[in-house]
Amino acid sequence: MSFEFLNSVSDFLITLLAILFAISVHEFGHAFVAHLNGDDTAKDAGRMTINPINHIDPFGMLMMFLVHFGWAKPVPVNPYNYKNEKIGNITVSLAGITFNLLSAIVFALINKYVGVASIKAVTYALVMYNIGFAAFNILPIPPLDGWNLVATFLPRDVVYKVYEYSRYTTIIFIILIMTNAFSYILNPIYMFFYKIVMLFL
Numbered sequence: 001m002s003f004e005f006l007n008s009v010s011d012f013l014i015t016l017l018a019i020l021f022a023i024s025v026h027e028f029g030h031a032f033v034a035h036l037n038g039d040d041t042a043k044d045a046g047r048m049t050i051n052p053i054n055h056i057d058p059f060g061m062l063m064m065f066l067v068h069f070g071w072a073k074p075v076p077v078n079p080y081n082y083k084n085e086k087i088g089n090i091t092v093s094l095a096g097i098t099f100n101l102l103s104a105i106v107f108a109l110i111n112k113y114v115g116v117a118s119i120k121a122v123t124y125a126l127v128m129y130n131i132g133f134a135a136f137n138i139l140p141i142p143p144l145d146g147w148n149l150v151a152t153f154l155p156r157d158v159v160y161k162v163y164e165y166s167r168y169t170t171i172i173f174i175i176l177i178m179t180n181a182f183s184y185i186l187n188p189i190y191m192f193f194y195k196i197v198m199l200f201l
Helices: 004-036 058-067 085-113 117-137 145-151 156-164 166-178 181-198
Strands: none
Touching: 004 058, 004 085, 004 117, 058 117, 058 166, 085 117, 085 145, 085 181, 117 181, 145 156, 156 166, 166 181
């Protein structure tokens, strides 16, 4: 009897765990830092949690499985509640990416110093997907974190104009992925974040 199918099942479960964790810690980061800045919109909406059920966007999660890059449901925030709007926008925009990279560093350290094969497999996936989620979200395209960061420094009329066309973002993503153009954009960012993580090993 062949048990090869068990390997594929375990690979799927490890991937699922890594994706759910990367999504959850990312969105928790946004909600938590928004809370620190004085805005409890996300907290009141039940998003200041690492429970993945509260954060999953089905299509974004599918993309994580297919191309290792994806997104979750945006965390609701109200910048007008921040103690300082500009500082709040900057820190909240960077929070998810920062939490992903910190998680990647922790799991990379575990992977390096723990010799158990199963733990190495799980932590390797956690490192890769956390970096991938950070790399994708730093792109300056609405509604991703990179755009929210850039928008902080742009005139409001420009921001509103860009948001008018944000409904086409998903279509643009699909075209870039299908043509493999996405890899040329994301791979350099991914490798940059990967090198940052490796600096701590």
